[in-house]
Amino acid sequence: MFQEYDVIVVGAGHAGCEAAAAAASMGSKTLLVTMNMNTIAQMSCNPAMGGVAKGQIVREIDALGGMSGIVSDKSMIQFRMLNRSKGPAMWSPRTQNDRMRFSEEWRLALERTPNLDFWQEMVKEILVENGKAVGVKTALGLDIRAKAVVLTNGTFLNGKIHIGEKNFGGGRTAEKSATGLTEQLITLGFEAGRMKTGTPPRVDGRSLDYSKMEEQPGDAAPGKFSYSDTQPLQKQISCWITYTNDTVHKELQKGFEKSPMFQGRIKGLGPRYCPSIEDKINRFAERDRHQIFVEPEGWNTVEIYVNGFSTSLPEDVQYKALTRIPGFEKAKMFRPGYAIEYDFFPPTQLSLSLETQLIQNLYFAGQINGTTGYEEAACQGLMAGINAHQKVHGKDPFILKRSDAYIGVLIDDLVSKGTQEPYRMFTSRAEYRILLRQDNADIRLTELGHSIGLASDERNDKVLAKKRDVEALTNELNKTKLEPDMINEGLEGLQTSAIREKVAASHLLKRPQIDVASLKSINADLEKLLNKYSIEVQEQAEINIKYDSYIEREEQLVQKLGNLENFKIRTDFDYDRVKALSSEAREKLKRIKPETVGQASRISGVSPADVSVLTIYMGK
Numbered sequence: 001m002f003q004e005y006d007v008i009v010v011g012a013g014h015a016g017c018e019a020a021a022a023a024a025s026m027g028s029k030t031l032l033v034t035m036n037m038n039t040i041a042q043m044s045c046n047p048a049m050g051g052v053a054k055g056q057i058v059r060e061i062d063a064l065g066g067m068s069g070i071v072s073d074k075s076m077i078q079f080r081m082l083n084r085s086k087g088p089a090m091w092s093p094r095t096q097n098d099r100m101r102f103s104e105e106w107r108l109a110l111e112r113t114p115n116l117d118f119w120q121e122m123v124k125e126i127l128v129e130n131g132k133a134v135g136v137k138t139a140l141g142l143d144i145r146a147k148a149v150v151l152t153n154g155t156f157l158n159g160k161i162h163i164g165e166k167n168f169g170g171g172r173t174a175e176k177s178a179t180g181l182t183e184q185l186i187t188l189g190f191e192a193g194r195m196k197t198g199t200p201p202r203v204d205g206r207s208l209d210y211s212k213m214e215e216q217p218g219d220a221a222p223g224k225f226s227y228s229d230t231q232p233l234q235k236q237i238s239c240w241i242t243y244t245n246d247t248v249h250k251e252l253q254k255g256f257e258k259s260p261m262f263q264g265r266i267k268g269l270g271p272r273y274c275p276s277i278e279d280k281i282n283r284f285a286e287r288d289r290h291q292i293f294v295e296p297e298g299w300n301t302v303e304i305y306v307n308g309f310s311t312s313l314p315e316d317v318q319y320k321a322l323t324r325i326p327g328f329e330k331a332k333m334f335r336p337g338y339a340i341e342y343d344f345f346p347p348t349q350l351s352l353s354l355e356t357q358l359i360q361n362l363y364f365a366g367q368i369n370g371t372t373g374y375e376e377a378a379c380q381g382l383m384a385g386i387n388a389h390q391k392v393h394g395k396d397p398f399i400l401k402r403s404d405a406y407i408g409v410l411i412d413d414l415v416s417k418g419t420q421e422p423y424r425m426f427t428s429r430a431e432y433r434i435l436l437r438q439d440n441a442d443i444r445l446t447e448l449g450h451s452i453g454l455a456s457d458e459r460n461d462k463v464l465a466k467k468r469d470v471e472a473l474t475n476e477l478n479k480t481k482l483e484p485d486m487i488n489e490g491l492e493g494l495q496t497s498a499i500r501e502k503v504a505a506s507h508l509l510k511r512p513q514i515d516v517a518s519l520k521s522i523n524a525d526l527e528k529l530l531n532k533y534s535i536e537v538q539e540q541a542e543i544n545i546k547y548d549s550y551i552e553r554e555e556q557l558v559q560k561l562g563n564l565e566n567f568k569i570r571t572d573f574d575y576d577r578v579k580a581l582s583s584e585a586r587e588k589l590k591r592i593k594p595e596t597v598g599q600a601s602r603i604s605g606v607s608p609a610d611v612s613v614l615t616i617y618m619g620k
Ligand code: FAD
Pocket: 010, 011, 012, 013, 014, 015, 016, 033, 034, 035, 036, 039, 040, 041, 042, 043, 044, 045, 046, 121, 122, 123, 124, 152, 153, 154, 155, 156, 157, 171, 172, 178, 179, 181, 197, 198, 199, 274, 338, 339, 340, 365, 366, 367, 368, 371, 372, 373, 374, 377, 378
């Protein structure tokens, strides 16, 4: 019934969709096996993509040739660039999405992808021969063979849902959990753990009183994620903000004795930075209110996502507490919030290509690796799909360095350090965040995506043209010298000290108060010169000029540390021969098998002294 595939991807969540799209687009005969084809790319929690650090990841996925940016653009109902008041390293695009359309757009995209087949069923086992994955066995007992397998099971592995004192098996609300795989993987020698996450109730938007809330509209000039020709929104839907209060907290506290979290029925570790509402009022007892974002679920639905009110308290307690929130007095609840516990596999068992160290040609991506979030899952899926394709075609693994992309930071963190709690991306995790901005993801990554056959020729040509234009505009701004009188007159009203001598237009851009728009007000020739170039090119040139010294400093740092990154360690390297290593370092190095000395240096327990010993031993 089935041909032998190059790649089988198990699970059609955010990781699985990217993995399948990437492997198939690059030319691998690919099969996507998932438990329910009606829930492809389901947004299990909030209907939103991007945000701080996550928005950068979506742009990186897009720049490499992945699909999440395009799908988000096509299904967005609101766009905001977060942190605009801070430096460009912090600017983070975020979309509110139509949940159903997001899922539909992904399915359409996958159905249009050549080389991609679908099969709806639960995978129970990985077929393994001579230490290599060679396919999967399904619940119906079918053996489907492939040269590589990518597992992206999300929150489904032995998933257990908790609402108050009730609990039952499930991978997500109204969906079955996946059984069999964890048990087999443990038999094969993998270590597994347990984590938890939670989601808030959903309510009927018609039952809310928005006059008691603050409106949060989208940006006046909305942007988008994809560098391709997707279109920004002409019309947007607003979100709303309200707050909990003491009465809400008291209602919630009444349910604490039935809380699965406080009563110890939930064993898995949850995301510390995304706590449930009961956790917030318990941990931050001094705070008399917490913010609630009231987020529409789409263009054509009245359903509302109550962001900030994640809970696993009994449903009647949830309901009563909700109705004490200003604007929610007459709220009708559609679905209660719940918590879910699931199995994950500590990611230190992977190599940087996301292939498992134990079983060749088996890849893990997404929440199964202990991460949380659609963006974190999607980028791992993309990288696992690419690497599965590379492997079965005898090509080198495709690895992004920490200085290339947030994706590189994420995978390096997971593989080198592991994670004790659901891992999400923050800008603070990236040491080169001035280089890893959302505006330059295409310049950083599209040529790389093109070199492996994922980003199209058209995309690559566009980036090369953009690079040329940015350089040309920067040169022209350096060459254009302006008289002080003309500058001072043109910039009148701006809080910037007067210019006393003839200076280059680029020199002015280094002042914090002056941007491209203010340059245009100096004279018509300058305005004409700038307008010859696209908005993106103008913005890129401005950032490059304004932050020149910071960018240069980080580039020098990358070069300095690059020596360690380029210094490869063979996977069969015998650490026992290096007597001067500390025993903790030796034990960690043997287990994690870092691929470079740079990676070794980031493993906790490997000290700078151990790194020197290693480099000396290897003759450097
Ligand atoms: P998923 O999106 O879970 O997709 C897994 C896919 O695999 C599904 O399609 C499933 O049907 C399929 N599958 C699983 N096992 C098998 C099998 N054996 N055979 C065939 N198919 C299989 N993230 C946040 O950032 N913040 C939050 O607050 C948050 N809260 C959450 C609350 C809940 C209740 C849930 C369920 C998730 C929450 N998440 C949250 C996490 C977010 O949904 C995930 O990070 C993201 O969806 C993970 O993507 P994934 O592709 O790894 O897995």
